[in-house]
Amino acid sequence: xxxxxxxxxxxxxxxxxxxxxxxxxxxxxxxxxxxxxxxxxxxxxxxxxxxxxxxxxxxxxxxxxxxxxxxxxxxxxxxxxxxxxxxxxxxxxxxxxxxxxxxxxxxxxxxx
Amino acid sequence: xxxxxxxxxxxxxxxxxxxxxxxxxxxxxxxxxxxxxxxxxxxxxxxxxxxxxxxxxxxxxxxxxxxxxxxxxxxxxxxxxxxxxxxxxxxxxxxxxxxxxxxxxxxxxxxxxx
Numbered sequence: 001x002x003x004x005x006x007x008x009x010x011x012x013x014x015x016x017x018x019x020x021x022x023x024x025x026x027x028x029x030x031x032x033x034x035x036x037x038x039x040x041x042x043x044x045x046x047x048x049x050x051x052x053x054x055x056x057x058x059x060x061x062x063x064x065x066x067x068x069x070x071x072x073x074x075x076x077x078x079x080x081x082x083x084x085x086x087x088x089x090x091x092x093x094x095x096x097x098x099x100x101x102x103x104x105x106x107x108x109x110x111x112x
Numbered sequence: 113x114x115x116x117x118x119x120x121x122x123x124x125x126x127x128x129x130x131x132x133x134x135x136x137x138x139x140x141x142x143x144x145x146x147x148x149x150x151x152x153x154x155x156x157x158x159x160x161x162x163x164x165x166x167x168x169x170x171x172x173x174x175x176x177x178x179x180x181x182x183x184x185x186x187x188x189x190x191x192x193x194x195x196x197x198x199x200x201x202x203x204x205x206x207x208x209x210x211x212x213x214x215x216x217x218x219x220x221x222x223x224x225x226x
Contacts, residue, residue, distance in 0.1 A: 004155075006155075023141075028140070031210070031211035033211065038200075040156065040219070040221075041218075041219070042133065042201050042216035042218060042219055043201075043216060045213055045214070048211040049211070050210050050211035055211050056211060088153075090155050090156070092155075094211065096209065096210060096211065097209055098144070098207050099144050099205045099206070099208075099211075099212045099214060100146070100158065100161065101146075101150075101158070101191075101205045102142065102157050102158060103155035103156045103157070103158075103213060104156045105154055106154070106155045108153070
């Protein structure tokens with residue numbers, strides 16, 4: 001298995017909702033990343049887990065809460081989001097030995 | 113501060129032509145330079161990457177040229193095809209054990225006209 005999967009593909013939520021994004025990889029990678037991408041912009045790093053420990057948090061608002069239950073799984077919990085949080089949320093993984101990152105297809109999030 | 117500068121912002125090429133996208137960086141500690149291809153609504157796909165111990169790397173129709181002294185690298189797409197129409201991002205990072213930032217360029221939207 002050489003891919004990163006993300007669910008759901010699309011998510012529409014209200015500003016008071018709580019939802020979660022899920023990312024999974026079975027390549028034995030030990031580093032996993034969450035990125036946010038707005039239209040016509042490059043991906044922006046949000047969080048990085050290395051060997052299941054949060055190693056980078058790019059000053060992301062607390063309404064985004066990451067979780068890494070095990071080495072194959074990464075979640076992003078969402079609560080009280082704002083309309084400006086609407087974006088494509090991308091998960092990526094790398095071996096942890098090099099920075100060769102492989103991206104999933106993304107979750108298109110719309111906040112109403 | 114933009115760690116990686118990318119140009120042009122958009123590019124239109126005739127089918128069969130050569131597409132060239134350029135990137136420049138400032139941090140001399142960077143030692144890993146990938147290119148990603150992204151189609152609308154999809155995640156970026158790793159296309160080709162280079163490390164500074166070589167000046168050129170070729171994979172099929174895609175070639176990276178790397179100039180360490182000028183701190184520049186470029187992507188050449190030979191015999192461009194309409195299916196190559198996508199947004200291309202260059203990136204740079206320090207390639208070391210652990211999890212490391214990928215610093216992306218601003219992207220180039222390539223359109224290949226049949």
